Amino acid sequence: MTIEPSTTSDERARLLCARLDRPVVLVGMMGVGKSSVGRKLAAALALPFADADDEIEEAAQMTIADMFERFGEPSFRDGERRVIARLLGEAPCVIATGGGAFVQEETRALILQRGIAVWLDSDIATLVERVKRKDTRPLLRGGDPAEILARLKAEREPFYMQAPIRVMSENGPHADTVRRIMEALDQWL
Numbered sequence: 001m002t003i004e005p006s007t008t009s010d011e012r013a014r015l016l017c018a019r020l021d022r023p024v025v026l027v028g029m030m031g032v033g034k035s036s037v038g039r040k041l042a043a044a045l046a047l048p049f050a051d052a053d054d055e056i057e058e059a060a061q062m063t064i065a066d067m068f069e070r071f072g073e074p075s076f077r078d079g080e081r082r083v084i085a086r087l088l089g090e091a092p093c094v095i096a097t098g099g100g101a102f103v104q105e106e107t108r109a110l111i112l113q114r115g116i117a118v119w120l121d122s123d124i125a126t127l128v129e130r131v132k133r134k135d136t137r138p139l140l141r142g143g144d145p146a147e148i149l150a151r152l153k154a155e156r157e158p159f160y161m162q163a164p165i166r167v168m169s170e171n172g173p174h175a176d177t178v179r180r181i182m183e184a185l186d187q188w189l
């Protein structure tokens with residue numbers, strides 16, 4: 001079924017949602033807006049929203065920064081994979097993942113098997129601007145955020161590219177990004 005251009009946006013969202021049989025999983029760099037866009041996308045589709053980072057903190061009863069400091073990144077990645085596997089077992093929903101999740105082989109395989117991965121992408125300048133809003137990211141501590149983000153983006157792009165859908169999330173209202181994701185999902189499904 002294709003969406004007719006004359007249908008209202010609510011009706012379009014309803015038709016799209018009816019065709020979704022798996023969670024929509026947002027992947028991409030820190031600061032690209034996965035959580036904010038994900039929340040708005042879920043609201044537009046009338047689906048539940050889950051932020052994997054929040055769920056990990058809830059399950060571990062500690063912050064991600066503390067997890068990195070006390071147990072190291074591999075332990076965090078292990079918890080991240082388990083939490084994402086749990087979220088992927090649920091009915092259609094929208095899941096925002098942390099920037100490194102899709103880089104981990106097993107986690108990426110789970111997402112590709114059980115979800116629809118959407119790579120939210122933007123240029124480095126936009127990421128640098130957006131990460132300034134939150135100073136809790138352990139990987140950005142102790143260095144120049146622009147350099148770290150540029151290095152990580154270059155390392156991670158070959159993995160993000162494996163997502164079947166890529167949508168740009170540049171400056172501008174998140175509502176525009178949400179609309180582009182819905183159009184991309186409509187075409188892909």
Ligand code: S3P
Nearest residue numbers: 029030031053098099100137138
């Ligand atoms: C990370 C990104 C963070 C969080 C953790 C590690 C990464 O999530 O999962 O600090 O490896 O890029 P956001 O992408 O939501 O900032």
